[in-house]
Amino acid sequence: MGRIVAVTNLKGGIGKTTTVVNVGAGLALKGARVLLVDVDAQGNLALALGVKPRRTLYEALIDGARAADCVMSARPNLDLLAADESLLSAQPTLSRRPDWSRVLDQALQPLKRHYDFIFVDCGGSMTVLNVNALMAATDVLVPTTVEHLSIKGIEKLFKQVVSLKSGATSIRVIVPTMFDPRLKQSTALLEQLQATYGALIAPPIRVNVRLSESSAAGQTIYEYDRRSRGALDYAQLVERLSALWSFRQPVPTVPDSAVNAPSAINGVAGGVPTATQSAPAVVVPTSPSAIRAVVAPAVPIEHTDLHTEHPVVMGAGHMLQLDCPHCGHPLQRATIAGYRVVYCSHCKYKQQELATGIRR
Ligand SMILES: Nc1ncnc2c1ncn2[C@@H]1O[C@H](COP(=O)(O)OP(=O)(O)O)[C@@H](O)[C@H]1O
Numbered sequence: 177m178g179r180i181v182a183v184t185n186l187k188g189g190i191g192k193t194t195t196v197v198n199v200g201a202g203l204a205l206k207g208a209r210v211l212l213v214d215v216d217a218q219g220n221l222a223l224a225l226g227v228k229p230r231r232t233l234y235e236a237l238i239d240g241a242r243a244a245d246c247v248m249s250a251r252p253n254l255d256l257l258a259a260d261e262s263l264l265s266a267q268p269t270l271s272r273r274p275d276w277s278r279v280l281d282q283a284l285q286p287l288k289r290h291y292d293f294i295f296v297d298c299g300g301s302m303t304v305l306n307v308n309a310l311m312a313a314t315d316v317l318v319p320t321t322v323e324h325l326s327i328k329g330i331e332k333l334f335k336q337v338v339s340l341k342s343g344a345t346s347i348r349v350i351v352p353t354m355f356d357p358r359l360k361q362s363t364a365l366l367e368q369l370q371a372t373y374g375a376l377i378a379p380p381i382r383v384n385v386r387l388s389e390s391s392a393a394g395q396t397i398y399e400y401d402r403r404s405r406g407a408l409d410y411a412q413l414v415e416r417l418s419a420l421w422s423f424r425q426p427v428p429t430v431p432d433s434a435v436n437a438p439s440a441i442n443g444v445a446g447g448v449p450t451a452t453q454s455a456p457a458v459v460v461p462t463s464p465s466a467i468r469a470v471v472a473p474a475v476p477i478e479h480t481d482l483h484t485e486h487p488v489v490m491g492a493g494h495m496l497q498l499d500c501p502h503c504g505h506p507l508q509r510a511t512i513a514g515y516r517v518v519y520c521s522h523c524k525y526k527q528q529e530l531a532t533g534i535r536r
């Protein structure tokens with residue numbers, strides 16, 4: 177059964193849609209079956225993915241259409257339940273219903289078994305639809321810019337989520353976005369965030385113009401520029417979330433050509449096997465060593481014995497455990513979108529290994 181992850185913040189323009197697109201696409205590249213749902217009437221998800229939906233969420237919420245019939249395939253393994261401006265007129269109608277806060281949850285229930293992850297891209301205020309997203313969510317991911325007012329906004333959001341979820345907070349991850357490490361104030365505020373929220377804070381996504389160019393071009397960052405800082409940072413976030421949510425790369429049992437088959441709802445039949453996803457209690461690691469313990473060693477797929485899942489050493493020292501040259505802590509590995517990343521979860525050391533060479 178899939179997780180439903182609401183990606184929300186009370187502010188607009190802070191990287192929610194960018195995070196939904198690039199986290200969703202990254203997980204899909206790893207073999208997860210992913211559905212992105214847009215509950216923002218701006219309809220930015222479809223634009224950012226460069227697709228033109230024929231049907232939208234409005235029909236599922238208001239016209240009584242089956243949500244599955246309104247889903248379109250955006251990329252292999254990556255489906256979209258899109259929105260457009262018609263969703264604005266849905267809100268007053270929804271709010272008159274006695275079950276107004278559960279309408280999205282009810283619409284998504286039949287879809288859950290088809291996906292490993294359903295990401296809901298929220299608008300920038302607590303609308304009826306955003307309340308619906310939070311009520312449907314098993315997990316909440318909060319992107320935030322590293323600015324004083326944004327950090328204050330997180331406190332408010334925590335309170336609202338706790339009150340909606342009857343005391344239980346389901347905020348699992350806070351993702352600092354548009355982080356500029358050159359600014360002293362940003363670095364100080366990131367440290368403040370880490371001190372306040374500990375292991376809930378994911379590695380930051382740095383400011384990178386390639387990310388805004390990619391959404392304008394209707395492409396994911398891995399398609400637009402997989403060598404960019406934005407691709408590297410989102411790839412690292414995808415690895416972190418895969419570990420947190422115990423998502424393991426599925427074992428390919430079919431030829432590569434079949435891996436690009438359309439995904440679950442749109443007539444799949446098995447291009448990518450079901451991922452083994454355990455959904456037990458999520459343990460958020462609280463220290464660098466605990467984080468290391470839950471981060472699965474992301475072995476490049478070509479160096480993995482796919483049937484036993486034991487790594488196979490293929491030469492060139494790929495499987496050697498390396499230590500960080502800066503701080504000596506064991507390095508982590510991530511593999512995504514055709515390149516390999518080695519990074520330290522203790523300090524800021526990162527190395528990106530490309531087919532054509534190494535870039536830092
Ligand atoms: N890390 C980043 N660096 C530079 N620009 C970014 C970054 N993340 C997002 N953007 C850009 O900022 C703008 C707002 O991002 P968006 O994801 O649409 O925010 P939201 O969904 O919260 O309104 C978009 O133009 C997007 O391309």
Ligand SMILES: [Mg+2]
Binds near residue numbers: 192297298299
């Ligand atoms: Mg948005």
